[in-house]
Amino acid sequence: MLVQIARRLLIAIPTMLAIIAVAFFLMRAAPGSPFDAERQVPAEIEQRLKAAYDLDKPVSEQFAIYLGKLILHGDLGPSMKYKDKDVADIIAEGLPTSLIIGAAAMILALCVGCSLGVWAALRQNRPEDYVAMSFAVAGVCLPPLVLAPLFSLIFAVELRWLPSAGLYRTDYTVSHLLLPVVTLALPQIAIISRLIRASMIEAMRSNAIRTARAKGLPEPQVIWRHALPVAMIPVVSYLGPAISTVLTGGFVIETVYQLPGIGKQFTIAALQRDYTLVMGVVILYAAMIIFFNMMSDVLYSTLDPRARRD
Amino acid sequence: MADAALASHPGGAARGRSLWDDARRRLARNPAAVIGLGVLAVLTVLGLVGVANYSFAGLMGLHPVDMLFRESVSAPPSLGAGFLLGTDTQGRDLFARVMFGLGISLAVGLVATAVSLVIGVLWGATAGYIGGAVDSAMMRFVDILYSVPFIFFVILLMVAFGTNIWLIFVAIGAVEWLTMARIVRGQTISLRQKEFVEAAKAGGADGAAIIARHIVPNLMGPVVVFATLNVARVVLLESFLSFLGLGVQEPLTSLGKLIADGANNMDTAPWMIVYPAVVMFVTLLCLNFVGDGLRDALDPKDR
Numbered sequence: 001m002l003v004q005i006a007r008r009l010l011i012a013i014p015t016m017l018a019i020i021a022v023a024f025f026l027m028r029a030a031p032g033s034p035f036d037a038e039r040q041v042p043a044e045i046e047q048r049l050k051a052a053y054d055l056d057k058p059v060s061e062q063f064a065i066y067l068g069k070l071i072l073h074g075d076l077g078p079s080m081k082y083k084d085k086d087v088a089d090i091i092a093e094g095l096p097t098s099l100i101i102g103a104a105a106m107i108l109a110l111c112v113g114c115s116l117g118v119w120a121a122l123r124q125n126r127p128e129d130y131v132a133m134s135f136a137v138a139g140v141c142l143p144p145l146v147l148a149p150l151f152s153l154i155f156a157v158e159l160r161w162l163p164s165a166g167l168y169r170t171d172y173t174v175s176h177l178l179l180p181v182v183t184l185a186l187p188q189i190a191i192i193s194r195l196i197r198a199s200m201i202e203a204m205r206s207n208a209i210r211t212a213r214a215k216g217l218p219e220p221q222v223i224w225r226h227a228l229p230v231a232m233i234p235v236v237s238y239l240g241p242a243i244s245t246v247l248t249g250g251f252v253i254e255t256v257y258q259l260p261g262i263g264k265q266f267t268i269a270a271l272q273r274d275y276t277l278v279m280g281v282v283i284l285y286a287a288m289i290i291f292f293n294m295m296s297d298v299l300y301s302t303l304d305p306r307a308r309r310d
Numbered sequence: 311m312a313d314a315a316l317a318s319h320p321g322g323a324a325r326g327r328s329l330w331d332d333a334r335r336r337l338a339r340n341p342a343a344v345i346g347l348g349v350l351a352v353l354t355v356l357g358l359v360g361v362a363n364y365s366f367a368g369l370m371g372l373h374p375v376d377m378l379f380r381e382s383v384s385a386p387p388s389l390g391a392g393f394l395l396g397t398d399t400q401g402r403d404l405f406a407r408v409m410f411g412l413g414i415s416l417a418v419g420l421v422a423t424a425v426s427l428v429i430g431v432l433w434g435a436t437a438g439y440i441g442g443a444v445d446s447a448m449m450r451f452v453d454i455l456y457s458v459p460f461i462f463f464v465i466l467l468m469v470a471f472g473t474n475i476w477l478i479f480v481a482i483g484a485v486e487w488l489t490m491a492r493i494v495r496g497q498t499i500s501l502r503q504k505e506f507v508e509a510a511k512a513g514g515a516d517g518a519a520i521i522a523r524h525i526v527p528n529l530m531g532p533v534v535v536f537a538t539l540n541v542a543r544v545v546l547l548e549s550f551l552s553f554l555g556l557g558v559q560e561p562l563t564s565l566g567k568l569i570a571d572g573a574n575n576m577d578t579a580p581w582m583i584v585y586p587a588v589v590m591f592v593t594l595l596c597l598n599f600v601g602d603g604l605r606d607a608l609d610p611k612d613r
Contacts, residue, residue: 015454023466030470137602141594143546145553145566146587149573153580248461252553256573266462267554270469278466285459293457 001302008294016286023282024066028059032273053080053276066279076283077276081269087280094262095284101253101261102246104177105184109242112185113192114235118228120193121200132193139190144249147183148256155179180257184249188242195238200231233304240296244289333531336607343603346596353593357416360409364561373403376561387581396581398571407563408586412593414558415565418478418548419541425483427537430490431529435521437491438498449495452488460485461550468556475558478551482544493536497529531608538601542594549590565590 050056054065069075076087120132156179203209204227212226213219251263262281269277337343363372387396387404395404437448464481471477501507502525510520549566551557553573558564565586572583 011450011454012457015457018454019458022463026463026466026470030466137595137598138591140598141542141591143549143594145546145549145569146590149569149576149583150587153576153583244459248459251461252550255553267465270465271555282459282462285462286457289459290457 001298004298004301005294008297012290012294015290016283019286020067020070020279020283021063023279024063025059027270027273027275027278028062030273053078066276070283076280079274079277081272081274081277087276090265090277091262091280091284094260094265097259098247098250098254098261098263101177101180101184101259102243102250104181105188105246106243108181108185109188109192109246110235113189114196114232116189117193117196118200118223118231121197121204121231122223124201129197133197136190136193136197139186143187144183144252144256147186148179148253151179151183152257180253180259183257184246184253187249188246192235192238192242195234196231199234200227203227203231206230229303233300236303237296237300239299240289240293243292243296247285247288333604333607337603340603340606342599343607346599346603349592350596350600353412353589353596354416356409357413359413360406360411361413361417363406364410372409373406376402386579387585395585396579398582399575399579404568404582404585407568408565408589411563411565411568411586412589414475414562415545415548415590416541416593418475418482418558418564419544421479422482422486422544422548423537423540425479426486426490426540427533429483430487431494431526431533433487434491434494434496435498435525435529438495439502439517439521439525441499441502445495449492452491455488461547464547464551465554465556468551475562478548478557482547485547486540486544490533490536490540493532494529497532498525501525501528535601535605535608538597538604542597542601545590545594545597565593 047056054062057065066077069077076091079085079087079090082090116132116136120129123129204223206227208230209222209227212222217226248263250261251267253259254261254264255267262284265277266281268274269281359372363374364376395408398404398407433448433452437445464485467477467481507520507524510524515523545565548557548564549569552564552566553570555570557566568586569583569590572579572586576583
């Protein structure tokens with residue numbers, strides 16, 4: 001297991017470097033510069049502004065400087081739009097919101113998805129199964145983009161049960177988080193419940209389960225101790241992709257519900273050519289996705305020896 | 311397609327039922343998939359008419375997509391006024407716009423899926439067929455790309471090169487080929503050891519011919535299933551880009567863009583979000599029904 005982690009980490013280094021390089025040059029290829037909006041600035045001041053951020057140097061040299069600071073000092077640099085803020089500060093402000101929403105959605109998706117899937121599998125081809133699976137299909141077809149505005153329309157605008165938007169740092173209440181978290185979790189609930197239903201049905205037909213029943217184990221024990229652990233394996237391997245979907249899906253959620261997370265910052269930064277902030281967010285998300293994918297794969301191959309390579 | 315599968319099947323020349331005949335029969339017995347296919351056909355026609363109505367304004371008595379009805383801005387849906395689904399904040403007929411957006415969304419989904427299919431099938435089949443070091447290098451590359459937060463790069467591409475609809479096709483297609491490549495590789499590895507491949511080798515066929523004539527036709531099952539579900543995913547991804555203002559641009563529109571516009575006006579004109587959202591929901595639902603139906607039909611494990 002340690003060897004596997006070490007090997008994954010070794011691959012992660014060139015991966016991160018490649019991601020950083022592509023994002024850096026792509027961002028610089030975009031027309032315009034961070035100081036475009038300030039047209040009234042005289043030419044020499046703009047020159048000095050650019051010099052202050054090293055923007056007057058050739059792009060390859062800028063990349064070398066950026067990478068040097070990043071690797072040697074872990075310095076993401078100053079934001080080019082928020083004048084007196086560092087990228088690290090902006091990320092630190094937004095990260096808790098994004099993480100809370102993401103983690104809550106993930107936990108909700110796992111709990112509800114697994115229960116729904118197992119419940120449906122144990123009632124295969126009965127009406128309850130069809131109802132649960134219709135719900136799951138609908139969940140995949142009602143993406144956050146559609147759900148978020150409709151939820152706010154129904155629960156916030158029409159019924160006035162919940163606030164539609166505005167999560168402020170000083171005022172974290174469950175009611176603010178409820179709609180964003182449910183919206184983010186629903187497509188994942190759908191996917192996880194379908195996955196676990198299929199694998200649970202397969203597990204219940206296996207010889208191991210027939211043996212367990214034959215030796216007279218009570219049915220709950222057959223299900224919980226013998227079938228469920230096997231059925232969970234596909235879900236574990238889906239965890240990595242699920243986490244990256246939830247993390248990036250947080251984007252729409254943050255925009256629609258006007259939450260101050262980092263996903264929302266990224267789009268604004270990309271449109272305003274805030275080079276350093278874009279880079280900071282890309283690096284953070286890439287690192288998180290690589291990490292969670294690695295954890296998911298390691299966990300998967302620990303649980304299922306058949307999945308181990310070589 | 312069915313002929314190719316038939317021809318490459320071992321003993322396919324016999325009058326036996328091919329994989330595809332069987333699959334078609336099983337699919338026909340699945341009501342959800344059949345209804346899904348029917349509704350999809352209707353939606354496709356509506357989308358085509360919507361796009362045609364953009365090129366030849368005023369087709370079939372529809373209101374032109376871009377015509378502004380200044381006296382009925384944000385009019386609620388009503389048959390009497392001639393606006394079946396109402397109008398938007400600029401006074402454009404929402405019915406014509408939803409049809410047009412549906413057409414564009416489906417086009418984006420199909421073209422981007424086609425791009426990802428071509429790259430993914432070639433990549434996966436080559437890696438799986440050659441095997442060994444080439445395979446592990448090619449699949450390691452896919453692993454690496456998997457850990458890239460792609461949505462950021464799609465956004466950066468849009469920002470760098472402008473929001474051009476062809477770029478959207480290519481960018482989304484380039485993102486979606488990875489899973490395709492993995493599926494195809496796995497299938498290829500199991501096909502490679504089959505007797506008919508050995509027979510082709512003994513008959514003197516070279517690698518490219520075996521991949522093209524024997525491997526790829528036998529891959530079509532999982533590929534078709536993936537492609538169907540992928541169209542739904544691409545429609546979603548495009549709508550996400552539109553929502554960020556980076557998808558298709560005026561004068562074009564897509565379901566995602568209509569929903570995004572509707573979300574901004576849902577307090578005053580809820581129909582602007584409800585109808586595009588319903589159309590998108592129905593489209594995705596049908597694509598999923600058909601995809602699931604195809605999966606059950608082609609891989610009848612639970613029969």
